[in-house]
Amino acid sequence: MASIKDVAAEAGVSVATVSRVLNDHPSVSADARARVLAAVDALGYRPNAVARSLRTDQTRTLGLVISDVLNPYFTELARSVEEEARALGYSVVIGNADERPDLQDHHVRTLLDRRIDGLLVSPTDGGSPLMLDAARAGTPMVFVDRWIPGVDVPVVRADGRSAVRDLVAHLHGLGHRRLAIIAGPAATTTGSERVEAFRDALRAYGLPLPDAYIGQGDFQAASGRRVTEEFLDLAEPPEVVFAADNLMALGALDAVRARGLRVPDDIALAAFDDIPWFVHTDPPVTAIAQPTPELGRAAVRAVVDRIEGRPPRSVTLAATLVVRRSCGEPPGPPGPQDPYTPHTPHPDDTQRSTP
Template sequence: MAGVKDVARLAGVSVATVSRVLNDSASVTDATRARVLAAVDELGYRPNAVARSLRTDTTRTIGLVIGDILNPFFTELARAIEDQARASGYSVVIGNADERPERQDHYVRTLLEQRVDGLLLCPTAEITPLVRDVVSGGAPLVFLDRTLPGLDVPTVRADGAAAIAELVRHLARLGHRRIAFVSGPALLSTGRERTEAFKAAMEAAGLAVRPEYLEAGDFQAASGRAAAARLLDLPEPPEVVFAGDNLMALGALDEIRARRLRIPADVGIASYDDVPWFTHVDPPVTAIGQPVQELGRRAVRALLERIEGRPVEPAVLDARLVVRRSCGEPADEPGDEGNGSEGSGRP
């Protein structure tokens, strides 16, 4: 089998230069990198990652534990993280917590035993002893999408408060007054934050927050459908159902279709989290989109800074409203001109 010295000899460079290319170091010219990689391909050289990790005390891998791999938001986020990690010379090992603390801890423990260099964690609702131990032990750790109060861990997330306020103003301009919200679990930071932002937005718009229009879901489609059924059975059902994530919006859509109600003539629907299939239903769904690609990039960069022992500041990115036709035909609205989105000029 070819070794690193053979690669260096064929490429006409030093062994150290080959090592820098294989470790994706920025201190190598493009021409040299191309020459080394060509030699690697010609010789069929495969570096021994295990041996290299023993020598350097690193594995060039990071662990990612996400809430629910079946949720399109997390699927897209995992892809963005993998792309950024690969560009930085790292591989990603993914664990699906399925929103269960015990499964989260299983993957955290397993990844640490596999000696990943750092962890990206979308935490479940509670602080488990294992997560507390990981934090106090100083392992490189970054929270993603969600926070856990009381733990000093940098977090990369999106803030949807401004986008929710914009959504409520948009619905009010369309003439809607009876707006219902299906929230996520109150134990999750994302569930609490979106509920608080909705209530504040309704108050700011001069609209009543009716208790019967507040339903609690669990970020799963079944809970969205059950919540929509209860809302639509009310003596005075809402004019719009705003779901706190895309899966609950899917469940609500299923219930609305099962009742043969027309969207938006009989009831409108909007969702937190914009996903590609929202543009393929009729009518397309108004949604609040999170900057998933940027979240992935920022998360990987933050974790690499932790791995290198550098200070990390939390990153809070803005979500944005994408107006489509599921709540009514948007007219030209004040402040919309030039923003460029479907139906309203927003991006």
């Protein structure tokens, strides 16, 4: 393997000149720069990233801690983060918290110990002292999808309130009046926000949300199945179950089918977080879609801004309702996002604010 000394000899310059070229230092002549780059190409030289990080105090590495790698939403988010980071010259190390605060903090601590340049986190709860300490220490950090209230960190997220209102309006228009929700953990911002958005939307139509129609889930399929079974055991079961994430929706679908019932003939089903599988279920599931690839790219740009000394900013994008046939919709032609394609809004649709 070629060394930096080999490159210097091939180019006929000093090792210091090679180093300056590799670090984009402006004090190198165009001729010397061309000869060094030609030598690098000819010898197949690859700089030692570890040694460079010690000299520059940068590793060109980002850490990403996601809530659940098995959740297709977070899988798609991680992919877009990795792609955007690579385009900007960064690598990504991913930690899976598995919806466990202790595992989340383990990954955060490990990543910080390894001297990453920036951190992207989708918090599993709202009370991590480690996250607060990292923010106070000035760690370039961005919350994505979820956030911790009171922590001064930019947030990149989708606002689902308007889409939830659209969903309730849609369900009301179909004649449904008894609507229930499988909620995510109240300790997460997305868990509490989606319940409140659902409650507010029902209130606008004069519809109640009884305690019996609020089931506590944990963003996992098993909890969706358990809560749906509880709904079905009620003396007056709901007409619609709205699952606050995709995995809980799949669990709900399992529970309905295990009883020998059909969606939407016996009970309707809708979900937050659209996924590719929903177009292949019978019937296809009506869902709220988040602009996941755009969220991942915006999160990377936000944390790189902080790394490179630019002002921090939060980014909010809009979620959208995708109507299919799981709520008793009449048969019709597929909508603009059916079959499933990742949602890509026009850049002008992006709403930005500074925390």
